[in-house]
Amino acid sequence: MNRRTTRGNRVGLLLVGALLLLAGVGVALLSTGVFGADRAGQPVYPESAAQWVNANPWLWWAALAVAVVVGLLALRWLVVQIRIDRIHRLSLDTDRDPDPAAGRTDASAKALTRAVEDDILGIDGVRDARADLSGHADAPELWLKVTTDNTADTAHIRRRIVDDVVRDARTALELPALPAYLTLTVSRRSAARSVV
Template sequence: MKTRSGKGNRVGLAVLGLVLLAVGGLAIARALGSFGDAAAREPVVDAGARSFAATTPWFWPVVAAVGIVIGLIGLAWLLALLRVDRPRRLRLESGTTGVTEVDAHPASEALAEQVSTYPEVRRAHAVLRGPSDDPHLDIGVSAEEPADLGALVTRLHDEAVPDLRTTLGLRRLPAMVRLNLTGGRRTRPVH
């Protein structure tokens, strides 16, 4: 869903950008005389449209209302792009007797602290994303170079993620691991 939304945003912005570029290019070309000197000297809006705008009392309020609606749509779009799909609470169980939920942030922080204690790991960051009843895990790990990445990934796969999944009582917890290798402290021998 997120991929389709991102693709739609890119396509929408590209089309809007191309339309605005074409309109701006035509306006500049007209002003520079590409369509003749007479067109360059004439106003962009003809006399009939200027007369209509001047004599119709509802014209400018409608233009203002349309501008406000377009602005609100743009603001809503921007806020939708800034919204992060992090669940505040995880739904662990729901039934006829009630619903069991837990805060998502402390659970992911506990996992990050656990991973930070692994050898060669400088720091770790974990975030639960997606819907509250079917989350997925995003783990960022900074490890010192030369780290045994195979052992680190195996430990994440065999220990950290299953521990969190078991703690939360989830049947499945898809995880994405992002590894960042950082230069370790280099020591120089003193003679």
């Protein structure tokens, strides 16, 4: 999940929470008689409103359409949660010089991620490794998912990944501040994520 998705989650959940809170407070105030003692024992909507709803069957079709739209938005939200904005091409040696001869070097992100995965798989005790680059081609982020044997020295593996593999990736990309996120999963145990 990227920062934009996280920000969208916060805003969306804040709006939905505020709407539900206002509705709940309104119903609670109505039921306790704040809007008048005679309203406390009455239904939330009057009988005339119920008759109007029953006399207009198109309202149920409109409610169905709204429910379908809300369902599709919820499905889209779920898809966004699992999506990682993977980078397919990296911009290396990007030169801001307006001279067309200054050039720009693009490289395949898959080449770097495969090299990182191979380096991690060469560490004793590592069962599986997955590397992804996300973010923007000019400012990538390295995401690592590593699974180890349940008898492996995870501290040693983490140290090797940080000191060797991530350092080499930062050197190759000429990005000493390349953000790297490591999810280290011990076989048959829970995952632990850390920023390296």
